[in-house]
Amino acid sequence: MKLSARNLLKGRVVEVQKGQTTAHVRIEVGGGAVITASITNEAVDDLDLKTGDEATAVIKASDVLVGK
Amino acid sequence: MKLSARNLLKGRVVEVQKGQTTAHVRIEVGGGAVITASITNEAVDDLDLKTGDEATAVIKASDVLVGK
């Protein structure tokens, strides 16, 4: 499935931290940058996300702010 | 002002495309990745955003999906 989201950053999972309902997943993408995603625990289980996995951070253009 | 947003990607504006109310701004960040932001024309004017500017893409962790 191809996505309408304009921003797909490929990388590798460097941390998965689960809370009671919400998890934080950190993905190291190109250039040393680390993207933090806040997703459901259910999604972590469903995708079997764990440190070392190849993963993609997907971000809709309308969710990006610009600072200058 | 320091922001709660977990994802701040510094880069350089490579394109500004204005529509009637909404603009698309492309920022080249580290590793050759280009982030597209959909913001108001008013914001483009207010920040005087133009090609070549240093700018930062700001993304809240809860707006990041993960694909695997």
Add this chain to the structure above:
Amino acid sequence: MKLSARNLLKGRVVEVQKGQTTAHVRIEVGGGAVITASITNEAVDDLDLKTGDEATAVIKASDVLVGK
């Protein structure tokens, strides 16, 4: 690619309306419901979205409000 988004509604595109930068795509999903997505024109071109296409509306759980 499997997505962390909890809500994937499969259906058929019933309308694509492009503005200058932003497009509205309507997808008829199960039960006669029609989902409206506001995405970039670029995404419409990139996915070659047109009436009659099979498509999926993807929605992150944190973007859903509840009314009662």
Add this chain to the structure above:
Amino acid sequence: MKLSARNLLKGRVVEVQKGQTTAHVRIEVGGGAVITASITNEAVDDLDLKTGDEATAVIKASDVLVGK
């Protein structure tokens, strides 16, 4: 109050799962589809959301991605 949100899916709550601050609410809408909403515990209490309630999933068009 009428809402600007383009997507209002009526259904019935099939699960309410509270964490420490964030809850997941599942609403079965038409055609057997189940929508997951991630909202505050406070909202769950405020709306007295529980299994069996009639409820509406409200989604802004700009929060819908399209996959094809």
Add this chain to the structure above:
Amino acid sequence: MKLSARNLLKGRVVEVQKGQTTAHVRIEVGGGAVITASITNEAVDDLDLKTGDEATAVIKASDVLVGK
């Protein structure tokens, strides 16, 4: 219908600006603050939004960033 969204700011519409698909609506809320909402033209028509109307800005808690 009562909403899960934690932030409902009542005020008065001070400007409606329509583009080709997307409109910007400005609502003056308490204390002289003006909230800008980017919504579909269709929503503007559907709610018959115009200057002087009483209206409410509705914002989900997970869409609020904090700066300090």
Add this chain to the structure above:
Amino acid sequence: MKLSARNLLKGRVVEVQKGQTTAHVRIEVGGGAVITASITNEAVDDLDLKTGDEATAVIKASDVLVGK
């Protein structure tokens, strides 16, 4: 850094409630209104957010719904 976000509401933190991964921060802005933000615990620590702090609620125009 100047932000593209159209809505910046200055105020004072009146409550910080941390869960296991996600925190709720309440900011009293002008006119007695209180804005609730759902952000990561990490952001709370990073900004050292506590009751009494001056803080700003930052909201992108595309994340605002309108009710009438």
